[in-house]
Amino acid sequence: MFVVSRLVKRSANRVAAVILNRGGRRATHSKITSELPDIEIPRLPLNEYVLEFASEWEDRTAAECGLTGRKYTYKELRTKVKNFAGALRKKLKLEKGDVIAVLLPNIPEYPVVILGANRAGIICTTVNPIYTPAEISKQLLDSSTKVIVTLNELWALASASKGLINKDIPIVTINSQAGQTTPAGAINFSELTDNSVDFPEDGTICSDEVAVLPYSSGTTGLPKGVQLTHFNIVSNLCQLEHPLIGCNWRTTADHQDTTQAVLPLFHIYGLTILCMYQLRLGCKIITLPKFTPDLYIGTLKKHKPELLYLAPPIAIFLANHPTVKEEDFSNVRTIINGAAPLGILDEEKLLKKANKNIPFLQGYGLTETSPAVITTRLSHLSNKSIIGSLGKPVPNTEVKIIGIDDMTATHLGPNQMGELVVKGPQVMKGYHNRPEENIFIDGWMRTGDMMYYNEDGFLFITDRLKELIKVKGFQVPPAELEEIIRDFPDIVDAAVVGVPHENYGEAPRAYVVPRQGTKINPEKLIEFVKSKVAPYKQLRGGVSIIDNIPKNASGKILRRELKQLYEKANK
Template sequence: MSCVTVRSKFIFDKFKAVSSAKLRKKHVWTNGNVVISPFKDVQIPETTVVDYVWRNLDKWPTKTAAVCAVTNRGYTYEQMYKLYQTFGANLRKKFNIKDGDTVALMSPNTPEYPVVSFGVLAAGGIVTTLNPIYTSYEVKRQIELSDVKLVVAHVDIVPVVKEALKLAKTDLKIIAIDVDRPLPEGTISYKELVEDKHVDFNILKEVNRKPDDVAFLPYSSGTTGLPKGTELTNKNFIANCEQQNTELRQYYPTSETYQDSVLAILPMFHSYGLSIIMLHKLSVGLRLVTLPKFQPDTFLNAMIQHRLNLMFLAPPMVLFLGSSPAVTKKHFENIHSITSGAAPLPSADIENLFRKADRELSFVQGYGMTEASPLVTLSPKGNKQYDAVGYAIPNVKLRVVDSNMNNLGPGETGELVIKGPNVMKGYKNNPEANKEVFLEGGWYRSGDVANIDETGMVYITDRLKELIKVKGYQVPPAELESVLKEHPKVHDAAVIGIPDLKTGERPLGFIVPKTDEKITNEEVIEFVAKRVASYKRIKDIVVIDSIPKNASGKILRRKLKENYC
């Protein structure tokens, strides 16, 4: 890096810090106790995600768009553009994908993930993302709820998808991402589709998608219940991208002589990895370094070999960086910014990381949810209030309300409600769930307990929603309860989250056996393990006489915690 570049970055950072400080002096509390962002609102382009992300292709065509940290397989921006256009045209022509059709994508993070995603969007489709470690039962449910027309899956996951389709009694076609593996029997080659030399791109001119049309359909449990299809529009994602291109910017602009490299280890099926890393960072010309999963060796090798500049992490990874003997200051040589999200993070873990780096890095914490595409608040560079999650990002308004939905003032604690152009359209085909979470005027109930100080800094203190957070992932109790009650010997069941030193929380199951049935904890645990992803598994079961419930039949989880935890 040249001295001129370093100096220009120093000036840029200094300007940002001064500008942010001035903006935050502006009063963010309105007379009605609505909190506005201290940062200037942004203009949101009226276009689609695929056109927005690729609007500046001519500025960095030969820069690397994505590279695999394990295999070093990668694509430049112009290569990725051609691949996704070819894939999209073939989806429209050979698979009859029409505007608004849903295509399922199930894969770990690879350079092909964005190719498939943009290809589906280019064809006019909607992408529903699936967790690559889902069981066939979980895949079956999402495929049915999403009305999927086609499945695209990594070769290693094809057996799970086939079993899911068998359970769903459907014969959907499977495109296998086979760039470095043999093509599984009974599937269609992704490689052949993207390398097609005779594709007719004119068919893409038929596509007619609008800013308010749904682009992605990830699944979220919201404030409670089973996972629901979260309808996120083109405008939702574009808004969240533009909201990051402000004083809150964590990256350095891409130029002819410079390009930031960002670690893409947070799963792209999740809104954090999908939106903040994949969509936003490609829209500004950064280099994605993909890792399919967290493994200490490949994780640390990527930091050095790919000269990473930005890292977006979940708390367990921050803990690893601050505590592992294998981590040295050499791993942080090129890092200029680290952002943590998905769950609260103790300041001690951040200080341990700084000690490993032998310097104080720019460390930023944020808060969000799938329903907000996902970013809601973010700390500006230089902020050291590590127990806070930052300020409302541009165009976002916040309220803290009591149980009667009355607005509370500075320092008062209540439920956080959110309004902004990044908030979802709604849950797919679920008017009851939408009625529960949306208040009059388009305000979304987060289900999280918060307070906001006089400057607008947000503190998340608890959550009203019943979700269990395991390593930052959502585990809805209702989903596990449904699985438990499928066991032929179980009459009733309940699940709560209990503290765990390694994972943050873990699920604890309670069962009421059917009359005269003998059942062991081991057989119940094994039954659940076959039907859910590993992070959702129950490791402990408590047998009780009855599940405590209120008059309307709702499980009293707090009572279970009081009596058994």
């Protein structure tokens, strides 16, 4: 109770740009709206909004590399952002609306690149640095990238990628360690950020212009550029700053929150919440360029973050890794899970390890929504009907649960599973170069996620529409079975996919990772699951023991790889 009351009191002082209107909004028979009042959203470019109050804490650390210790103060960040913006326009001859590719892991220079480009009216397309040249080249071509910003260590990857499309794209490289030499033909990033450029800024950046262009597979199909405007992301930051939603404390003379940024900044969850939101409030970001147990645990012990922003794989790791101790959570004030749903059993394991009553919050969003749509709040935690829920919509946001393939967008009643559709200022402008990719129904954006809500209006996710397993006409959400399986002794991770079955059409098949040094009896696991689910949800597709579950950078299970594994084994 002390944590909650203290948090709300301090949070109330940090929403200077958010003006609350009168009156709340509640669920109706036609849609679900936020219980919180609408907020006024300023029409500011993203870079201006994020750094609006940075002068108040200019000597504080803005970002620090957890691996090398390289860091920048807020004063240095502001200077580098300004210099980089001028260099892009004057030295590299880019025009407003041009695109640069940000091919970087999580490093302290990431916000310099994003905010500097935004200040210059340049669009950033964020690229996963573990992609192959073939994958990167497709994004470079589709986005019409004019410049690539990357690490010295990734210069060969960037060069090979641009070579596949036969385009002369300048490559800017960042030295991540002392003594590194800029590759021949590359441009040294420091030369663009450490020198002032006399470039008159025209000040005409419109908030409806595209700021970032991340790529997402959307509800179906191949990756495509998601056009997120300055207004989209600023809207989401305002929504997250609401005193009853935000968990970070605004920096003061005697306090600065610290957050580990291990979730990838090229992913919208990382970019908006672990980078832009933290900088807006003056927090210190500890960037982790990759996840390794030693690096993550080392920064946890050294920097003692107040907020843990997690995805399910990291939450499960913390709950199960033997070197993570109770004292490592001594400074943690709140845990927030996102990117993919975390089951209540996994949550309980983590809190048991911490041996501390830490508020555990969940959120839901998509690349197409900047990302946040639904969150749990500290004030919700006393309500028992929230257990397992994602929460309720953020301010200025409306959602519906509609029937599959219902083109009338008719809202279903409580406890009826359907597809979530969304309206709000954080919803994307559209897909880049994909006018045929219309995922809107009468202004409502289809998410492809299956959910339901209870009588109290709390929303629960079941699974992705395209990942549901069809068993004799029944729909089985893999996530439900995965949570049950992870509760079986000595299983640290699990994934479930549908495989062909001659009698049922499809049947659930489990892929499980045992705890090191232990063995799993598949038959006992099948019986364990059988005792907890309806007959059509049983693991009639069998069980496979594997070393690890394939996942993308944000922690979502790559089920197609498991299906390919099954197909290969059953040729």
